[in-house]
Amino acid sequence: MTDIPWLTLAIALPALGGLGVALLPRERAELAKRVTLGTTLAVLVLVAAMATAFTPGGERLQFTEVHPWIPRFGVSYAVGVDGIALLLILMSAVLVPLVVLAAWRENDDADDRGKGYFALILVLEAMMIGVFAATDVFLFYVFFEAMLIPVYFMIGRYGRGPDRRRAAVKFLLYSLLGGLLMLVAVIGVYVYGGTFLWSDLVGAEGGLAGLDTGTARWLFLGFFIAFAIKAPMWPLHTWLPTAAGSSRPGTAVLLVGVLDKVGTYGMLRYCLEMFPAAAAWFVWPVVVLSLVSIVYGAVLAIGQSDMLRLVAFTSVSHFGFITLGIFAMTSQGQSGAALYMVNHGFATGALFLVVGFLIARRGSAAIADYQGVQKAAPVLAGVFLVAGLGGLALPGLSPFVSEFLVFIGTFSVLPVPAVIAAVGVVLAALYILWMYQRTMTGPLPEEHRGFTDLSGREVWAVGPLIALIVLFGVYPQPLLDAIAPAVEETMVRLDATDPAPALGGADLSADGQEGETE
Template sequence: MNDLPLLTIMMVVPLVGAAVIALLPAGSARLARPIALGTSLVTLALALVAWARFDSGSSERYQLTETHSWIPQFGVSYAVGVDGIALSLIVMAAILTPVCLLAAWNDLEGTPDGDDPKRTKTYFALMLTLLTFMVGVFAARDVFLFYVFFEAMLIPVYFLIGLFGGPRRQYAAVKFILFSLAGGLIMLVAVIALYIYGPGGEQGFLYEVLEGNVGGSTAAQRWMFIGFFIALAIKAPMWPVHTWLPDAAAEARPATAVLLVGVLDKVGTFGMIRFCLGFFPEASKWATPVVITLAVISILYGALLAIGSRDIMRLIAFTSISHFGFIVLGIFAMTSTAGNGSALYMINHGFSTAGLFLLAGFLIARHGSQRLADYGGWQRVTPVLAGTFLVAGLSSLALPGLSSYVSEFLVLAGTFQRYPWVAAISTLGIVLAALYILLMYKRVFTGPRPTFSDAGSGVTAPRDLGLRERIVVVPIIASFLVLGIYPKPVLDLVSPAVQQTLQLVGVSDPAPTNATGSAQ
């Protein structure tokens, strides 16, 4: 146990900030924004301290650990700790939260009841509460504790969509909660089965106790795998349980969409590594052909839906279905190269999706429409917005030199080692990505200068990105360049966790082959 409980402090700080905001008197509601931003920056500083204290060369499976008895009769502990994958996702969440809070600074202005101090306080308090649960779900080392955070995350997201979203917000929020609760109930059955077939004891739900020690017949382990996988596939989201995502992303505020798709949905792929592969190695191998098939379908189907979309926010959501297909493909290819690529892809996708959603939000705020057909020629009016949107789009389509390229290349190269035909088919996703990104940019930003006013109306063309909006964009663009040119620090962080997971599954990288196809 570490002397300083960093992970617990990282959960408590935003929760305290949310409580302070909720208790603000109505006349001081304007302080909700700076308090939320300041609290998130403190959390980010703590996350960077955790990164600095993490020893990627250590042989310990989890670091920064705390373990306290909670419900010993059922083997439940309050246990937190991180490996490299979990820590990188926590740091990503800690970076994106202040970015999203700054982007959402004026989200409620111009909306019905937008000047209601209660709404302002509620909005920013929910964002900080969500940050607490995001840190908790990645930091948990106990399956039951993970499940608690997994379900608790639904509450702030449901209200962020249902109270502050678009015209169909209630439909989108209910659909989101129904899909998520269904997945949560299926996972609960699997968690109960773990208690029955696990080693038991006062700390029987600890990850390190369960890894490689889940008993039961082969059939029982496969059913438990299926229970976890279905719940995590809904969260990821994968085809065919993805249909809640476009509605939720289209109706949510852009900042909420970033945290939902860029961070929360990573719980699905993170859980596949932690539970499906770590607890059920034989079942993972058994299910691999089906999972890889679903991943390839997600890659191609999500890309085709994006090409056909006429709504900017839904289009970006569909691209994420395709990207998650690549992440899942890399996980179940079960090679170190593909595994490292998937772990890095989770980080890169978070930043590239943040760029697209937030810049699309800035665009929509200026014109009031999400329909692609209502735009055209905007690069002549808002050149900085157009340029930054293009960079975010190029990162999303994996242009060499930008972040997503490295992770996508690693996933495909690692998959080719074991499943060359699968890798070959999946490369079609790269071609389709170029189509949906460049077609979106063409429809929105190229063409003749648009007309925004009739003679004498007094309506002027929309302004380009302001100072606050440019500050929001800077760290996101910087992440594209840094992770695209020098991804080594993140790969060094996640690689030991990937290797340990592959050892738990009992697989090793295929031997290289020569030109005739025989092993070297």
């Protein structure tokens, strides 16, 4: 099975499916939806089969392929995955068919009855898998920028509200700015490293090992700012609430659940491993930005009247936790951050889907337009509650494990930032529970008497995410086993070690008394 080009197939299948859907006649919109759903399910099966063939304790990069693309300039079609990239690809493959199900009737009012929207979803899926799989820095940049095209049209043409085109342009301009800075850094990497292959650039003997301090810091900044915009981090976050508030909920799921992870994944894979000394020098500035993102995003979420914007601001706060874990430079912090990327995708994806179901029934994302929904739609309210509790990292649900590891890894080296970050946990409980209280509880207004509960299609769309949130909250070990080897190698390249426990020199005897270790 190792000879199967898993990643190429996973990229090509949705790309070809998107082309096929785009070529269907406009009047065949229903067929377009069925082809899209079938293609995304086939991708999920393919990626799941690839995951079963992955060996957690094996080589760092598996399923690798390297083929010359532009030999004159040293550019290769090079793909491969470690445990972190594999989990992010698997998360993407899970979310996309659920988005298709949830958006089945979402764009029926479009000129082409949503046919183009579903074609864009498939093209975007190919780009998302490609960006996580790329092991050539130039190829990574190509996928990084190519993702902007389908998202721009998914917001600008198929979005909601009168400001959707402005939101699409704002998203595009922010992303292009980050992409321009990354392009300069990518060129610098090739000039100084002599190659675009990631595996040849990192490590003690890598192409960037002899890079002087000043150059390394500038190249680090070129990548980091691009990733901070994509993540997004304060103060480069302002495009996200605007884009999410003007998107269809299905678009918001992919935008926040998957695309934003490219930023934090890039920090972990490229910023830290290609420029370890520069990353260590920038720890405190990044930690401060992370803390501001955590508190600022949570405070602004509390004040939102639009549910889509509220969930978007919660993600600004959550991404602050992820970057805090990454730059804590401990194995627990980085494992928690990588796990957070996956769990946040499931929990926030479920929240956006439920908000989409509410909008489909009431035609509004305003919190003030809902009250007493749990009396008319108890299943919908229950799903909303579980997804919301996952968002605030309730123990027993998957985001809790991620957040707990981030706190452990941060507190052991940066206790004061860890304590400040804990404010975000308190604020998360406030904005999630207050939103639930205002929309789901209280008396049922007369105009909500006909409010329907989740349909079978909607249960199939959100049910798997709720199951995964519970499953990985109880048993996260398979995910951690996949993440651990990649984190260990990152720590080696950073020349970082975890601090010893404060009581590491003491032992407790059987009778509970402290004794000396031998």
